[in-house]
Structures are given as C-alpha cells and as structure tokens.
Amino acid sequence: MKAITKEVLKDAASRLMFDMSDEQYDTLEKEFEIIIKQMKLIGEIPDVDNVEPMTFPFDVTTDFLREDEVTEPLTKSDALKNAKDVLDGQIKLPKVVG
Amino acid sequence: MNFEAVIGIEIHVEMKTKSKMFSSAPVEFGAEPNTLVNPVDMAFPGTMPVVNKQAVINAIRVANALHMKIDQELWFDRKNYFYADLPKGFQITQDKRPIGRDGYVMIKTNNGEKKIEIERLHMEEDTCKQLHLSTYSLLDYNRAGTPLIEIVSRPNIRNGEEAMKYVEQIKSIVQFSDVSDGKMEEGSLRCDVNISLRPIGSDKFGTKVEIKNLNSLSNVEKAIEFEITRQQQLLLSGVPVEQETRRFDETRKETVLMRKKTDAVDYKYFTEPNITPIKLSDEFVKNAIETCPELAASKKDRYMTILGLNEYDSDILIQDKDVSDYFDKAVKFNASPKLLANWIMVDIAAYLNKNNLKIKDLQLSPEHLSDLIKLIEEGKISSKQAKDVFAVIVENDASPIDVANELGLVQMSDEGAIFELILEVLKENPQSIEDYKNGKDRALGFLVGQVMKKSRGKANPAMTSKMILDELKKK
Structure with a gap:
C-alpha cells in the first residue's frame, strides 16, 4: 500500500480543491499513522483467506422491491437551496473540465 | 504486416420507467432543470436507496433476450469517485454480481451470421447532466438516478460493420421490450467503444483506445473504420x-483526442450497505420474461410463417417498433397482411416522410x-381510387x-345496374360484337371501356369484363 505522507495528503487535498494549514496536515498524518497501525493489526489475523467479507451483520435477504410509482419531487427552490451559486435554475460550478 | 481489430462495446441504456432507480422522483426527458429531484437524488443526509421493481423486471427481460444467466440475488456496489455529477460521492451499480452474465446475440453481416458474446449486464443509476461553458459548468440533477442498464460485450467484434449491427440489435431489443426509447441522438442509448489492433494470429491485446460520443449507428461504424486506419x-x-x-467529430468524420489516460482510477468498489440483498423468486423472474412485449425476431417469424409476408417486407416492418405495432393493430381488423404491409411501407411512409412525422x-x-x-379487396374501389381516399383520411381519420x-x-358492383349499361353498349356497337366473333380480342376491351364511360368510371372493371364476355358468348 502507498505510504501516507504529507505529500500524498497535499495531493489528495488539491484534487478535492481545498487546502489546510501545516499544523492540520501534521495532525492528519499522525492520525493516519494510528489508523494504519490498527489495520496492520487486523491484517495479522491468520487463516482468513477463505472467509467471505461480511457486509451485513446478519445473513438475511429480502424480496422487497419498490413499485414504480412517482412521488412529488422537491420544489426547484428547495432542491437548489444548498447551492451557493445558481444560474438559470442550474447549479453553477467553477469549470470542471479543460 | 496485417492487423486485426479487437473491439469491445459498452452500452448504457436509459430505462423509461416512471420513477428513478433508487428514488421515487419522476423520470422524464426535457423537463425544466432541477424539477425532477428528491432528497435521495440530492444525497441529503439520512436518505436511503430503494430498488425500483420495474427496473429489475426490465433488466431481466433484456438479460433473457440476450440469452444470459440471471442472478436471482441482487447485490449492489458503490463505485466511489468524487465528482459533481453525483452528489453522493459514489454511484450505486452492480460490480461483483451483475444481474446478467455470459450471454450472446446473433448479428447478420455481409459476411453471414456471427455470434457476439456478451460478458455482463448490470443495473445502475445515471449521473446528472453537466453543461460545460467557457468559464463555468452548470448542473441539472433531473437525470441523476435515472435507471440504467449497462451491457458489456466481449471483445470479439472485428470491424465497424459488426459493431454497428451489434448496437442495432441491442437497440431493437431494448425498444421492442419497452425497456427504453433507445434513442442514440437523445442519449437514451449511449455507447463507448474500446478498440485495439494486433497482428493477425497474435493472442495478445494491443493498447486500447476508447471512443465516446457516438450518437448514431452510422457514426459507430464510421468512427471504428477511421480508428482502425489511424x-x-x-x-x-x-x-x-x-x-x-x-471522441468522434461528426463534421470532420474522424476521431479526435479528448484526454490521455494516465493512472487508472481506483473506484474502491464495495457492497452498498444500504441495500439488503434481494432474492428474486423463480416466479418473479418467469413472470418478468413471460410478460415481455414481443421482440423483433419473434415478430418477424410470425409475419413470415403466420401472415405469409416475405422476408424483405418483414424486415422493414420490424425496423421500427412503432411501425410494427401499427401493423399489428391493423392486421387485427382482417385486411390482407400483404396489402397492409405495402400501404404502410409505401404510402404511409411517403406521407410521414414528406411531412416529417413519425x-x-x-x-x-x-x-x-x-x-x-x-374496400379494395371487395372490389368496391380500385387501388388507384384508394389513393384518393387515402389522401383524405390520412389527414382526418x-x-x-x-x-x-x-x-x-x-x-x-350491382350486377343489375351494370347489366343495363352493358345491354345499352352492346346495342350501340354491333360492329364490335362482329369484330369479337372474328377473333379480335381488342373489341372486348373497347366494350368494357364504353361501359366504364357510361358509369362515369364507377363500374367494377373486372366484373364488367366478365359479364360482357358472358353476353358475347350468347350471341
């Protein structure tokens, strides 16, 4: 696995279009160190190759499917309430492709 | 050195369900932006996806038409990526367990029939529509969450024609099964092509190039042929x-670079924990298949074996689901299928074409x-007169x-009325009777013509001719 260094975190932050202070990067780096140590511990559990990953706490299935019926959607103003910038009823973003 | 092309195609089909894949917001084309969204589509905290039954039925129908093995337990996965087109930060799809596996479809090419193998068919949700302008982008979430079927072929397509026929088959299946509009130009059927070249005889794959933005069948063929040459x-x-x-540039008729693929994105797929695995009963699957609207291949077979149409006519009728549906409805009213087919393919087609209608x-x-x-079959009007009637009723029904x-x-067609006219004509033309007796067959035509004239064109010509002949024999 890729080592989590300050450079990796900075690169990830830049891809997600935000930045932090050096102090915050230090804190985050340390937190990752702890998480990775814990993961290593889990990785040391023997004989798990043939164990199926467990996604659900119980081994159950359902047969429920939603009928294809429409309910009232949000009003346009509610749908756009969280958007910082709106133009022509659409959410306006900084340009995301070149 | 001679090369062969290795082509695989991914097709995304937008279903025409009433509601979305995981939410009950309406699915519509062309609505005002951001008016068809609900909290699930916007990924508001606490919302949960619930699988649309009709979308599952649709996926089963298409998987069955493509001769696939159907997984009767539905599992969904998260495809994680950070981009504004899906506000959740992931797309719900089926990665590990697609609903359909290992199918095929037969295509007809100029070199005969070929079996195109299909690796998988899975359900997922569509993303929002992005409009990229010079300095900003606009987002419309109406499309976000629309149910999609993705169909992935194996790379055993070899040229543009095969690719085009393959897409055409898939399009026909999704249209006839009522799963989708299948309109490439509107984006309800979208296809991405992967293409690489290798020396003939090699079993290694070359470096592959992906082509996007293929919005018509002919562009699929053209883009691939161009790309092979390039x-x-x-x-x-x-x-x-x-x-x-x-992407394919339609005006330049060539493929142009969109982006270089640098590092492959790792989507970190994992099982969608908010959807408990769904078990589909045998009965549910069977019912979905049995209630599927008739597909083109079955219609063609029926037209040829039961209705007695030839292959050429049958093929034309099944090119368009709406045309074949119209034909099917008309046939129920007992007119001759052959004549109906002709009128639909010639007169109606010409009218629609001229007026730019569907x-x-x-x-x-x-x-x-x-x-x-x-009316034509019963001899009440001639085919020629039927065209005049058609010109009126096609506008006002x-x-x-x-x-x-x-x-x-x-x-x-009243024998008595025609008979009276015949007697008049025979009386007025003794010379023609003579001529006929002397073996001049043309005289008969003349006499029929005279009767037609007297009836102002209304006498049934076949009937008139037969009756005159009977009369002449008596003389």
Whole structure:
C-alpha cells in the first residue's frame, strides 16, 4: 500500500480543491499513522483467506422491491437551496473540465 | 504486416420507467432543470436507496433476450469517485454480481451470421447532466438516478460493420421490450467503444483506445473504420498507439483526442450497505420474461410463417417498433397482411416522410387503414381510387367508405345496374360484337371501356369484363 505522507495528503487535498494549514496536515498524518497501525493489526489475523467479507451483520435477504410509482419531487427552490451559486435554475460550478 | 481489430462495446441504456432507480422522483426527458429531484437524488443526509421493481423486471427481460444467466440475488456496489455529477460521492451499480452474465446475440453481416458474446449486464443509476461553458459548468440533477442498464460485450467484434449491427440489435431489443426509447441522438442509448489492433494470429491485446460520443449507428461504424486506419498507420510507421479517450467529430468524420489516460482510477468498489440483498423468486423472474412485449425476431417469424409476408417486407416492418405495432393493430381488423404491409411501407411512409412525422403522430387509425384495404379487396374501389381516399383520411381519420362515397368513387358492383349499361353498349356497337366473333380480342376491351364511360368510371372493371364476355358468348 502507498505510504501516507504529507505529500500524498497535499495531493489528495488539491484534487478535492481545498487546502489546510501545516499544523492540520501534521495532525492528519499522525492520525493516519494510528489508523494504519490498527489495520496492520487486523491484517495479522491468520487463516482468513477463505472467509467471505461480511457486509451485513446478519445473513438475511429480502424480496422487497419498490413499485414504480412517482412521488412529488422537491420544489426547484428547495432542491437548489444548498447551492451557493445558481444560474438559470442550474447549479453553477467553477469549470470542471479543460 | 496485417492487423486485426479487437473491439469491445459498452452500452448504457436509459430505462423509461416512471420513477428513478433508487428514488421515487419522476423520470422524464426535457423537463425544466432541477424539477425532477428528491432528497435521495440530492444525497441529503439520512436518505436511503430503494430498488425500483420495474427496473429489475426490465433488466431481466433484456438479460433473457440476450440469452444470459440471471442472478436471482441482487447485490449492489458503490463505485466511489468524487465528482459533481453525483452528489453522493459514489454511484450505486452492480460490480461483483451483475444481474446478467455470459450471454450472446446473433448479428447478420455481409459476411453471414456471427455470434457476439456478451460478458455482463448490470443495473445502475445515471449521473446528472453537466453543461460545460467557457468559464463555468452548470448542473441539472433531473437525470441523476435515472435507471440504467449497462451491457458489456466481449471483445470479439472485428470491424465497424459488426459493431454497428451489434448496437442495432441491442437497440431493437431494448425498444421492442419497452425497456427504453433507445434513442442514440437523445442519449437514451449511449455507447463507448474500446478498440485495439494486433497482428493477425497474435493472442495478445494491443493498447486500447476508447471512443465516446457516438450518437448514431452510422457514426459507430464510421468512427471504428477511421480508428482502425489511424492505429494501423501509427503501428506501421513504428509509433506506438497511446492509451487515450477519443471522441468522434461528426463534421470532420474522424476521431479526435479528448484526454490521455494516465493512472487508472481506483473506484474502491464495495457492497452498498444500504441495500439488503434481494432474492428474486423463480416466479418473479418467469413472470418478468413471460410478460415481455414481443421482440423483433419473434415478430418477424410470425409475419413470415403466420401472415405469409416475405422476408424483405418483414424486415422493414420490424425496423421500427412503432411501425410494427401499427401493423399489428391493423392486421387485427382482417385486411390482407400483404396489402397492409405495402400501404404502410409505401404510402404511409411517403406521407410521414414528406411531412416529417413519425408513425405515432399519424391521424389515420389502423382500423381505418384496414377498412380502406378491405374496400379494395371487395372490389368496391380500385387501388388507384384508394389513393384518393387515402389522401383524405390520412389527414382526418374519416371512415374510408364515407369518403369514397363523397368522392363518388365507390364502384358499381350491382350486377343489375351494370347489366343495363352493358345491354345499352352492346346495342350501340354491333360492329364490335362482329369484330369479337372474328377473333379480335381488342373489341372486348373497347366494350368494357364504353361501359366504364357510361358509369362515369364507377363500374367494377373486372366484373364488367366478365359479364360482357358472358353476353358475347350468347350471341
């Protein structure tokens, strides 16, 4: 696995279009160190190759499917309430492709 | 060196369900932006996805039509990526357990039939529509969450024609099964092509290029043929093909670079924990398949074996679901299938073409078209007169017999009335009777013509001819 260094975190932050202070990067780096140590511990559990990953706490299935019926959607103003910038009823973003 | 192309195609089909894949917001085309969204589509905290039953039925129908193994337990996965087109930060799809696996479809090419193998078919949700302008992008979430079927072929397509026929088959299946509009130009059927070249005989794959933005069947063929030539020229001049995404430029008729593929994105797929695995009963699957609207192949077979149409006509009728549906409705009213097919393919097609209409916009009901043809079959009007009636009813769907009467076209099929005219004509033309007796067959034609004239064109010509002949024999 890729080592989590300050450079990796900075690169990830830049891809997600935000930045932090050096102090915050230090804190985050340390937190990752702890998480990775814990993961290593889990990785040391023997004989798990043939164990199926467990996604659900119980081994159950359902047969429920939603009928294809429409309910009232949000009003346009509610749908756009969280958007910082709106133009022509659409959410306006900084340009995301070149 | 000779190369062969290795082509695989991914097709995304937007389903025409009433509601979305995981939410009950409406699915519509062309609505005002951001008016068809609900909290699930916007990923508001606490919302949960609930699988649409009709979308599952649709996926089963298409998987069955493609001869696939159907997984009767539905599992969904998260495809994680950070981009504004899906506000959740992931797309819900089926990665590990697609609903359909290992199918095939038969295509007909100029080199005969070929089996195209299909690796998988899975359900997922569509993303929002992005409009990229010069300095900003606009987002419309109406499309976000629309149910999609993705169909992935195995790379055993070899040229543009095969690719085009393959897409055409898939399009026909999703349209006839009522799963989708399948309109490439509107994006309800979208296809991405992966294409690489390798020396003939090699079993290794070359570097593949992805082509996007193929919005018509003919562009699929053209783009692939162009791309094969482009890659061939690169390889022959010793330049390696680069892994990249290209799009087809319609005006320049060539593929152009969109972006180079650098590092492959890791989507970190994992099981969607908010959807408990769903078990589909045998009965549910069976029912979905049995209630599937009739597909083109079955219609063609029925037209040929039961209705007695030839292959050429049958093929034309099944090119468009709406046309074949119109034909099916008209046939129920008992007119001759052959004549119906002809009228639909010639007269109706010409009318629609001239007025730039689709058969769905046609005023003329299948019943009245059938009635018109029955008038011809019963000898009440000639084929030529039927065209005049057609010109009226195609605009207003009036009853053909009423229009024929109004236009004074209904043929005189009343034997008594025709007989009177025949006696008059024979009396006025003794010379023609003589001529006929002396073996001049043309005399008969002349006499029929005279009767037609007296009836102002309304006498049934076949009937008149037969009756004159009977009379002449008596003389």
